[in-house]
Amino acid sequence: MFSLNGVSYSFQKTVLDNISLEISGGQFTGIVGPNGSGKTTLLRLLSGFYRAPQGHVLLNGQNLASLRPRVRARQIAVVTQINILNPQFTVREMLSLGRAPYHRWFWQRQTAAEKALLEKITADLRLAELLPRRIKTLSGGEMQRTVIARALAQDTLVLLLDEPVNHLDIHHQLEILSYLKNLTAQGRTIIAVLHDLRLARRFCDSLLVLNNGQVITGLPEEHLRSGLLARVFELPENSEFLA
Template identity: 75%
Template sequence: MYTLEKVSYSFEKPVLDNVSLEIPDSKLIGILGPNGSGKTTLLRLLSGFYRAEQGSVLLNGQNVAETRPRLRARQIAVVTQISVLNPQFTVREMLALGRAPYRRWFWQRQTAAEQALLEKITVDLKLSEFLPRRLKTLSGGELQRTVIARALIQDTPILLLDEPVNHLDIHQQIEILRYLQNLAATGRTVIAILHDLRLARKFCDSLLAVENGKVIPADTTEILARVFDLPEDSEFLQ
């Protein structure tokens, strides 16, 4: 379980201010909020990429930012909005990066279990035919599915995703969110920044909103309407 204890973080001005909350395990949690509200900052604090200026971000009682990167990468997989990718990599090479936390060197031979995991995930995400393709030849949606697959191949109990269905058509968005929902049902903790309120409400077990430096439960129409400055009868909240 994640526990945030009086967490604050700022850039030129406060982004998160004295945030305390618990995030339960084995749920699909959606993070919502207007642009610039601090959603990505929250996710980076949860990943350990950022260290809280005040307070602590704890995972099962351990300070995430103080955990060794290799050990942290065996606990938490992250999908960012902007990934620095080598365009000459093939999809297969990209996916192999997901096993890096468990290897002594990059080109170490895959185990039978790793190969089975790769095959399952590439089938699930409809990437099998793309394995020999170079990243530079992929569409935005194909590349997005590849980045998600790499995180899944990392095979961690926690998955953090920043706008995971960006660049995907509506059919693919639903498929990915249903897949993430099923992952949570099998015991993974999945935390995702989402922008489509209707999809977030349909697939997530619970929602958090970042508003004015605070992180609050956002499971009611009234709260969502306030956070996004919408009327409560807005079609986007139905």
């Protein structure tokens, strides 16, 4: 699926230093690490939003830097931490935006298949009652469910999410992560930045642990047994946050 070959990225300091790794398709991969370790940077490189000044990021053998934005948007959907949304749009209009990569203009009539897809997403994320509401009236949790739904409306095989459950209560966190996990059974690839290590351990098939410019890949239980998570987050090995 994704291949990173000798990728480095810097701001004031080096955030990612000569990273080479493979991310398998059809899995839920979590990205974890301390604040400032480069989690969002890595996700933006995988999305094609950032271009690596050194090294290459490949998706199924294709260099992301060579793909036009519309082509990438048909393969990769992204949920960011900060969403700049038109406050006057309704939730229904926001979901329709997810079909933009397939349309020449915004108000192009949707096909029967597109309508069926949006209806399924609306039902799955329990958004039916929100459809007529304007973005400016939504709570933080309702907004997050809406932007996730918009990404799902792109109907891509890859879904990248930066802290997707950050604004949700525990019930909705579990609901959304369970839903995303189930998508991998359909062949989808989910890659998400997560802060809660307990949720990452519960839902992720593999973890990318970022620290000091490096990325260590492995199974959640391997990272736990090796003490890596405890060391990276400076926690005692019996910490409740690793349970």
